[in-house]
Amino acid sequence: KVGSIYKALPASTADAFCPTLRGHVETKLYEGVNCAYEIVVDGCSEEAVAQAMAAGIRAAAGDGVIAISAGNYGGKLGKYHFQLRELV
Numbered sequence: 001k002v003g004s005i006y007k008a009l010p011a012s013t014a015d016a017f018c019p020t021l022r023g024h025v026e027t028k029l030y031e032g033v034n035c036a037y038e039i040v041v042d043g044c045s046e047e048a049v050a051q052a053m054a055a056g057i058r059a060a061a062g063d064g065v066i067a068i069s070a071g072n073y074g075g076k077l078g079k080y081h082f083q084l085r086e087l088v
Helices: 046-060
Strands: none
16 A cells, blocks of 8 residues: 555555455455565557556456456545556
8 A cells, every 4th residue: 555654654554455354354355365466567658558547457367267346545546546447
């Protein structure tokens, strides 16, 4: 997640998506989910990021995948918002 309690650490564990922390913090994981991947996509243009995200979604989708989602973190990571359903 963006931010942490430590000034020198710009990011920290997205605890709501960490299966091992279930029962200790509020979770955003679906029942039965035992792992979650966070993939950060950077690009030189909005179009390049959109194409990379679409390729990643197509590659990740398949048997055993429960959900694919994205976070904006309140706009702290950039001004662009991508609607996943529009990418594929």
